[in-house]
Amino acid sequence: MDTKSNNRGLSLALIPLGIAINIGIGSLVYALKLPIYLDAIGTILLTLLLGWRAGVITGVLGFALTSLLINPLAIYFICTQAVIAVYVHLLAKRGAFSNVYKTIFTGVGMGVIAAIFSAPVIVYLFGGLTGNGTSLIVAYMLASGKTIINSVLLSGFSIEPIDKTIQCLLALFLLKSVPKSILNKFQSGSLKENKFIS
DSSP: OOHHHHHHHHHHHHHHHHHHHHHHHHHHHHHHTOSOOOOOHHHHHHHHHHOHHHHHHHHHHHHHHHHHHTOTTGGGGHHHHHHHHHHHHHHHTTTTTSSHHHHHHHHHHHHHHHHHHHHHHHHHHHTTOOSSTHHHHHHHHHHTTOOHHHHHHHHHHHHHHHHHHHHHHHHHHHHHTSOHHHHTTOOSSSTGGGTSOO
């Protein structure tokens, strides 16, 4: 089997797993109304393993299914999932997941970008409140006299970097726990640049 066919087979096998990770963990957090999301771990993992296309597919399909099954608002944030996959791909190609410190820096940057891309959706479609745990922070800021856009951005900048850093670190530790003999099968992602494979 050639490399291209092997990559296609790995994608077909693992994208559903990445989607399940996004939906499973994200739905639990949503049900508990926690002020974080943890809904892109599968997107990050699949991007590192198979590249940005697999990451985008995982994130977009995961949010589409989440919207159908659990949270109807999720569909409006598929663009943010696509941006996360592209961001992970671009930074991982430069070794952004090669150690804990770089991964933390990557997670903080991802959080800032996610907050910026999500804010217009939250403001213009939902009036600043989406019903999850972060809505409490937005409501508090609105009550203190801040504008809707400022409240949503400040909420995003306070929560998203923490959330995305946790997710990046979880992805890093999950990959570190997988034997290199298995990871060596993944040549289309960015594992080599991040020292997961030789």
